Amino acid sequence: MTTSQEELLPGTRRALSHRIAVAQAEGRAPSLVAAVVRGGRAVWHGSRTSVDGHGPDENVQYRIGSITKTFTAVLVLRLRDEGLIDLGDPLEKHLPGTGVGEVTIAQLLTHSSGLAAESPGPWWERTSGALRPELADVLGEQPLLHPSGRRFHYSNPGYTVLGALVEKLRGAPWADVLRREVLEPLGLERTDTRPSAPHAGGWAVHPWADVMLSEPAEDLGRMAPAGQLWSTTGDLARFAAFLANGDDRVLGAGSLREMRTPAAPQEAADVAGGYAYCLGLEMRHQDGRTLVGHTGSLPGFVACLTMSLDDDVAAVVLANCTSGPLPFTIAADLVRIVAEAEPRFPEPWRPMPDVDPAVLELTGPWYWGTYAFGLRLTSEGMVTLEPLSGRGRGSRFRANGDGTWTGLESYYAGEPLKAVRRPDGTVDHLDLGSFVFTRQPYDEGAAVPGGVDPEGWRGMNSL
Structure with missing residues (x-):
């Protein structure tokens, strides 16, 4: 895909560039890269500082963390649309022997299963996935912390279980299914479970000094469906267009609308903060807009993909630091800048061809x-x-x-x-x-x- 920047006005492009420049400087990110999508394709790409001595472009890979969950959710919705599962099915019906078979597929998708937020044992994001070869190693001896279906409680192991469900019903590893059913049809050639050059290295920036520490880039093993993927702003721009419009080769528009609909029980703090969880997507309300997408982080990286359907604007922000920039805030600002500077033209009114x-x-x-x-x-x-x-x-x-x-x-x-x-x-x-x-x-x-x-x-x- 060739990124066109001529479709945005010069003043809009400068405002976008200024916003990410401020974000990179104030957030002290080794590098920060962003893209804006409108009309189903990228219309702007921006970056600050360098990766391997060069300004990162739309083809440089970063880890995207929990944005991976949205890809996993797409695979699960495909199973539903093919009639292989129902979202209300208990897990035991399709994946027996997990010890949490009473939770439903929908509850896993919406983080309302009651499962713990993290896996037991060492900090899974900074240790080899080889330490968790089985689902039992991910779930632990007490996997359920809350009654199923009663409250929203974000769970990384829940998406690991969904990845195992995909593997069981497809008879192939999660990564292979993802590549065959989503990445290849959508042309996401730079999205993968492992990095390939050019890619950014992950860094921790000292909170009290302008120095950095390299972060490990572990293979997450069983936890991969919750956060393994590497991607680029170019690929995530394509993925954002898919999430907004659908693609019958992967998932139709009706199923994408369902994915974008809040489905998890909301906590009072989430309601007050304008946050809701859908089927593998987060919904936030910011600046009077409804924004749908997902954030992600792993040691060394932060990421966000978010979109305003009413404005037909999506934004992607990736940075290679453990903390500092606030990717959702930056992405929401990029959406706002475009939506306010260049409001969407409404579709022309046309009369109905015929009427009953x-x-x-x-x-x-x-x-x-x-x-x-x-x-x-x-x-x-x-x-x-x-x-x-x-x-x-x-x-x-x-x-x-x-x-x-x-x-x-x-x-x-x-x-x-x-x-x-x-x-x-x-x-x-x-x-x-x-x-x-x-x-x-x-x-x-x-x-x-x-x-x-x-x-x-x-x-x-x-x-």
Whole structure:
């Protein structure tokens, strides 16, 4: 892929370059490299200082740590989409003998399984994976610290278990499956479990002196599905475009939308901080934007991939230091700079190619009791039902092809919407998950549950 920088204005490019320059200097990173993605491809690449005596470009590898988990989650969703598993299945159904067979695949994906955050024994990120040859070595004697499904508790061993699940069902090592099913189809030629030149070395920067210490680059062994990968800003830019739009060779757009939807029980501190975990992706709220992606770290490296779907902007930040730069904050700022300097052009409005008169008849005002709503028909063939006062529950609804719709968001997600007609074919009311919407508030001519007072609406003098 050839990175095009001409698509961003010079002022925007300078602001991006200035932001990473400040990040590298204040964070005291030996090197820092970043990329911005828009319209499905990289439109800017920037770097500060050098790797092996040269300014790092989009092909220099860095360790990406827990961004690896998103790749593992894609493999698991592929198994689901092929019908080999259900996310609600207990682990024991497909991978017996782990000792944690009661946890579900979804709980593992969302870090709500109750498993410990780390594996027992020596600090796994700085010791050879050969010390943990079996799942039992990763899980330990007391793998569950919390009741399954009750709370979000980030677990690296949980993704190791998911990697073992992939290996069992595919009959091949996790790394081989990843290469065959994700890396090669998406053209991620510089993403691998081991580094190849050119790549950055990992460093620890002394907190009280401007000196550095080399960090070991261990093979994580069994823990690889939780954080082993090396990658580049070029490859992660492609991966970001995939996460936003899908690719039917790997995972379709519908499954990617599901991956980007919060799914883990949230702790109060996470809610207050605007954080939620999805299916292998993190969601954060920053600067009024919803950002989805993942951060990563291993001794010697920090990383972040995040994207704002509403702005059609993604950012990747990689640095080769154990601590210092805050990769999510930097990536979020890169997204903000582009989104504010060059706002996304909306898609041009176009009329629908054709319309079903029976559906057009349903548009306009409806009332749930005394609450006023408006139903609109969109050019995509969906309908929206939104409160007219700005207060209350609303949603988009996807057509099912049989005259009914299914809610896509919030309270009405998954709920059925249908028009209930009288024997003569006229519309009596809308039924939304048993809620009745009528053309007039408590329409006396409609089938309102509990009936309508025959004395009708009254003023003060009638009381």
